[in-house]
Amino acid sequence: MIENDHIEIDLLLEAIYRKYGYDFRNYAYSSIKRRIFHFIENESFKSISDLQGALLKNESVMEKLLLTFSINVTQMFRNPQFYTIFRKLAQELFSNMPIIRIWHAGCSTGEEVYSMAILLTELGIYDKCRLYATDINEKVIKKAQSRIFPLSQMKMYTQNYLDAGGEKSFSEYYTARYKGALFNADLAKNMIFSVHNLVTDKSFNEFHVVICRNVFIYFNSDLQNKVIDNLFYGSLMSGGLLGLGDKESLHLSNSTEHFKVLDKQLRWFQKK
Amino acid sequence: MKHKYKMVIIGGSAGSLSILKTFFFKLNPSFPLPIVIITHTMPDNGQRSKEPPIIQHFTSLPVIEPSDKEEILPAHVYVAPANYHLLFDQGLIVLSADPPEMYNRPSINVAFESAADEFGDELFAILLTGANSDGAKGLSSIKQKGGHCIVQDPEDAEFPDMPRAAIKLVKDIDDVLPANSIVQRLNSMIIG
């Protein structure tokens, strides 16, 4: 038997989609339910249908709910060993290639992209790399382009950088400005930022590497499989690498046969 | 004894690791249900939790730190990874990096509430020692859906706050038992 809550949440997500075009219908149900109930409590709505009524009439309610739905938390060199492995793989696979295209899907405020640029610079191959960084949320893309990250985080990022096998002094990559750390313009020279929705938008290039970390945990398994089997599989060249988040895996995807597991713990896969 | 349960979920905080060791040492190795464990593991810079290998020493059931959307299998033990909430959806474990709840991630309340939704009266829940009040609200949801709730006897608990908070909030807890008797209850499920 399907719960009443489940029916009401499905209807709410359908209403959001029809009215505003945001498609959360295949996001992970249990997590989205939790966030909706949080929102109802914090904003003092009486019920899901009460929220739905307000949402349809008032766009500002939708904007607030969007903030609840979008989790943009990220770090530089998040899970440092992920980068250590990539450093090795890149040396093996890319040293003789003329150009390397890397797609950071769901890049949030860009910390991951700058980490990659630093790593590639230290490998001496950044000049031939292009980093395409996309996210559904325009605000985080703007922030990523500013090259400024909170100064308060630099201690943790320095440690992450060292754990990831960084070879220099991390502070060489930025200058302190008020409360921000402004990263060197050189790092951003081969980055291309744009808004892209993994659920509704198509592929836009053929890539040597696709990195999509901590985005799939917000999707349900059908949606995750659809994105991997169609979008990512279609966007990778054969032998290309796919990197996922710390707790994400391919085990439900049809593509398990099409990908070789390079490192199960650190979530690196290779298109066969 | 025939029973209707589909899953056992265990919540615990301070003091619970040593309880869990004995618990799995004494648990019948042919225990057939999946067991999911939520403890307040110390975040250790995104690395693996230390619990699964420790617990694995004491049982022949496979002990797993699940990935997102991992299928829940019979006779497997799942330990919630540090820094993620653990929820359930259609036979899968779903992880979430939403903000901590009452400073906890994983939060026992979050996991219990989601398990109550998923398993209803086919859930067998256990709350152990701990120095905060996480788990009480979750047990209350489990009770509302008809699940079976056992709380470790505060007298038997190294840190009695967590069991006490649950006993205070949830009036109709099924059993309040010392840790030893809780394992016996599980073992008795498979006899007969």
Ligand SMILES: C[S@@+](CC[C@H](N)C(=O)[O-])C[C@H]1O[C@@H](n2cnc3c(N)ncnc32)[C@H](O)[C@@H]1O
């Ligand atoms: C938790 S952040 C991950 C950031 C970074 N990849 C990391 O691992 O640190 C998740 C990001 O996914 C984005 N996102 C969510 N749904 C999306 C979609 N359908 N298409 C593209 N990006 C999406 C969010 O806006 C958010 O910035």
